[in-house]
Amino acid sequence: MQSKISMLLACLACSVLTGKAQENHGKITAVKVEESEGRMPAIRLINNADGSCTFEEGYIPTLKHASTTTFWSSNKTEDWEKNAHPAPRRQYVVTLKGKIRFKVSDGSTFVIKPGVILLAEDLKGKGHSWEMVHTKTWERLYIPITEGADDLFVAKLDD
Incomplete structure (x- = not known):
């Protein structure tokens, strides 16, 4: 199973995006994600000390084995x-x-x-919300991380 997930993530590496837009407090800022062999862009949702949710940009190294045991797909959303x-x-x-x-x-x-991995680790508090942008469907895979395992996320260093 792990080799199938690793192969899937490696295949997705072929579609790495070279950039994305980020909107903060009503302002849109261009954020360049460098295309680099051996890494996939990722954004991690985390909790602050007070339980509120924030995010950080970074990457997941390719061809590293994540500690997982299952995954499932979804194309449905509930309110x-x-x-x-x-x-x-x-x-x-x-x-x-x-x-x-x-x-x-x-x-x-x-x-x-597609091409940017979301790492959801905001396990308490109000969490996050989301909305589809110019699309009617969201096709995705959920891949739970084994309890206590490394998430492989490497935070982007501020330039």
Whole structure:
């Protein structure tokens, strides 16, 4: 199973995006994600000390084996999912089709597209909300991370 997931993530590396837009407090800022062999762009949702949700940009190294045991796909959404909620578990969310704008506690937003991995680790508090942008469907894989395992996320260093 792990080799299938690793192969899937490696295949997705072929579609790495060279850039994305990030909107913060109503302002849109261009954020360049350098295309680099051996890494896939990722955004991690995390909790602040007070339980509020924030995010950080970074990457997941390719061809490293993540500690997982299962995954499932979804193309359906329920209304409760669009309202603010914490992640139900530590998990990778791999978008196959669609463009999704996520919003965190302070009002900051970011956009996930195919080729950018979402790492959901905001397990408490109000969490995050999301909405589809110029699309009617969101096709994705949920890949839970084994309890206590490394998430492989490497935070982007501020330039």
